[in-house]
Amino acid sequence: MRIKQKPEDFSVKESYRFDEAANGRHRVYLMDKQKLSTFDAVNRLITKFGLKPGSISYCGLKDKQGRTEQIIAVDGADVDMQEPDLRLKFLGRTDKALSARNITSNRFSVTVRALTHDSLAPLNLATAEVNRLGVVNYFDSQRFGALKHGQGFIAKDIIRGDFEAALHNYFARPSELDRTEDAKVKGFWRDNWGQWDARVPFEGAKKYHRILRSLRDHPNDWMRAFLQIDSDYRAMILFEYQSYLWNEGVRRYLQLLLPREHMFPMRYQAGTLLHFRDASPEVLSTLRDATFPLVGPDSTFSDPKVAEAMAWVLGREKLKLADLRIKNAERLLYFKEEQRPLLMSPHKLVVGRTQNDDVNRGDIKVNVAFTLPPGAYATLVIKRLFHFEYTEDTKDEVRASQRPRLVATERAEAHVEAAQAAKREAEGPSRHRTLASRPMRLARPPRGLDAPSAPEGRSDRSDRAGSSRRDERSARPARAPAPPPAFTAAPVPEPEIPLGFRAKQQKRKDVKAEARVEKAEKQRLAAAKSVKKQKRK
Template identity: 65%
Template sequence: MRIKQKPEDFSVKESYRFDEVDSGRHRVYLMDKQKLSTFDAVTRLRDAFGLKPGAISYCGLKDKQGRTEQIIAVDGADVDMQEPDLRLKYLGRTDKPLSAANITSNRFSVTVRALQPESLGPLNVAAAEVNRLGVINYFDSQRFGSLKHGQGFIAKDLIRGDFEAALHNYMAKPSELDRTEDAKIKAFWKENWGRWDARVPYEGTRKYHRVLKSLRDQPGDYLRAFMQIDADYRAMLIFTYQSFLWNEGVRRYLQLMLPREHLFPMRYQAGTLLFHRDASPEVLRTLRDASFPLLAPNSTFSDPKVEEAVRWVLGREKLQLSDLQVPGAERRLYFKHEERPLLSFPHKLVVGRTQADELNRDDIKVNIAFTLPPGAYATLVIKRLFHFDYAEDSAETIRASQRPKLAEAEAAAAHEPSSRRGPPRRDADGARASSRSAPGTETRRRSSGDRDTRAPAGNRDARGAGAPGRRRTGPREVELLEPASGRARTLAAKAPAPAKAAEPAAPLGFRERQRQRKDARSAARAETEAKRAAKAKPAKSRKK
């Protein structure tokens, strides 16, 4: 099975409420985004309109890999954004920032692909189990992107008081899975750590400007520099580790509550999760009403089994409750106690009719729709429904999926005429984009408001070229990434060698087929005209 092959495959719409106040200073917008995290979308808006950190509030974080709708509030400014991957619709005004209290539920529509007909029987059984038993309300893999990208739990560095390690993991630890320019910036600071006056030869360094200014002013004060990171992102680093402790504690709690034969494991980004496939009526009533705490130094427990599970997970981490604080920044970086329901129950769960999968030949697809309360993960519901067929993508799988995109980019760059070739573009994933986008991933020139993508004035030469790595010193050159190493290499446009295009992983869409037919017709016309010109030239010479 596969999910999120296309942005439309994963759709979420936020149900919300806010008190409309005509004279309120906060403008409320419905934000429609795709292939963008909430952090990325908010950062783009803030940079485009010159807003201060914290000027944009929202109810919660939405998945990057999909198309999502959520509300945001902008403090004291009118904004507008109408781009293919980010659109705003004005809703009204309110007198206070948005928070989690403004969201009531989320409605999900998920297309599950690459299925076999024999999957339908187990799916119906799993749907009945989910309706009766619910789904364990874990935090899913997308909460732990720092682990996927090799940064680890930065909150653990903060707890130890090692603020240099925390800052290094934040801005100087590039991911081998990251194809965006941010990975190059991280690699630069990894090589130049401590040389804070070093000139970064890449665009997109705006997010680190405040941190670098602090380090230049006070080079040894890493806590002060760390506090220049966006406050919402700092809080997320703490919450990520809290989420891991919650998952591990709940896993142990289930082992104390249920016999082994009623549980089954599933791998995820941070380890292994346990789900229940059955429970006695008494245990099920207990689980329905149970909650498990997000841990903080002041956490207390009324259930002995909850307390036992907490002690078990803290023992594995070699911590005590009193250790869950950041020395020297207790009032600005802190763990907050919160009770989280143990189970979530998808409402209005609908399993659609099966259809032929146009992206995976000989397979079928099915749409699953349901509503979840705030904070619950739709991907966990999908994993629970298809537990018999689901496998978490490994780092090797992700790298393998990126190679065709890079191969297509190289092929397009080699064949495209040098007069049309411009700086390498990126798709919504950050991968290098070909000159012709695949269906549903159209690219465009960025508007003047997208300031974060333009090179600073100091990075331009006298002719207006970009950063030093992109200056023109002869024939036009295109910078490409080597798929395996991620190192940059240069492909000259002069007499390019034909590159073998990567074999597509799925059948081409309608629009791509139309483009190929158009290109073929154009090539045929050009060849015919060339032959006519070749025949006409000797005849003209004989006439003379």
């Protein structure tokens, strides 16, 4: 099975409510985006319209891989965006910023591809199980993007108090799977870590200007620099690790309640999740009413099995609850405790009729639609329904799926290079000319039996000297004459390449250093002359 092969394969529409106020300071828009995360879309709006960080509020994060609709509120500014991947529709005004309280549910429509007719029978059974039992309300792979891109859990660095490592993992560790300009910026700072005055030759560096300004002014204050990250993203960094602890705690909790034969594992980005196919009425009633805590430093547990499960997880992570309190930054970096429902029940679950798959020839596809409460993951429902053949993509498979987009990018870059070459050619001879535009010069052939006669104007003395040398050579033992070498093209010098920023900086430093040495030498000579004059007097 395959999902998200096309943007329209994964669609989500937010059901929302807000108190409309005619003169409210917050403008509310319906944001329609595709192939963009909520953070990417919001940052694009902030950059384009010069808004302050945190001036755009929203109800929740929506998946990057798909087409989604959600509401946002812009504080004190009117904006408009009508681009192919990001469009806004004005809805009204309100007095308050948006939050999770403004969302009631999400309606999903997912096209599942690359199926066979043999998949239909187990799909019907799994649909009945989901309707009867629900789905464990785990956080799915998209919550753990930092793991996917090789950054690890940055929150662990923060808990240890190592803010330098946290900053390095945040903006100096490019992903193998990322082909955007942001990865180039991260690669630059990976190679130039500590050289905060270096100039980044990429536009994407603007995203990190507040961090870099702090590091230039206070090079060793790593916590101060880390706190320049947008507050919403800082909270997500902590919530990512908190979500992992929740997943692991629930997994252990299910092991304490259910027999092994009722459960089955499923791989995801951060490890393995456990789902169940059956449960006794008593256990099922307990699970339906249960919540499980997103832990903080002051968490307490009334259920002994919950306490046992979390003690097991924290022990494996070599942590105590008190370690979740970030020293010297308790008000800005903190793990917020809250209860999360242990199960979710998809409402209005509809599995459509099968159709021929227009992307994977010879296979079939099916559309699945359902409604979920805020904070629940639609991908988990899909994986639970098709658990009998779902597998998590490897890095190689992700790269292969990116290949068509990379080819398009490479072609675009080739077109840009060709246009630049044509422009240089049109500007006429310059130091940027290519080798093909330079005339080839042939080296003068060596004089020998087949060499042409000396040009007119050669002096008799040179001829006599040449004949005497030939007489001396004739007295030596005869050797087989070596064939004259073929005519070869004279080596053409390499075209001069414009210096990069670092090379130019180094060149300026060298020039200044030479000027200082020369000035010091002149001063020394002038001082010596003045001493001689004084001696003469």
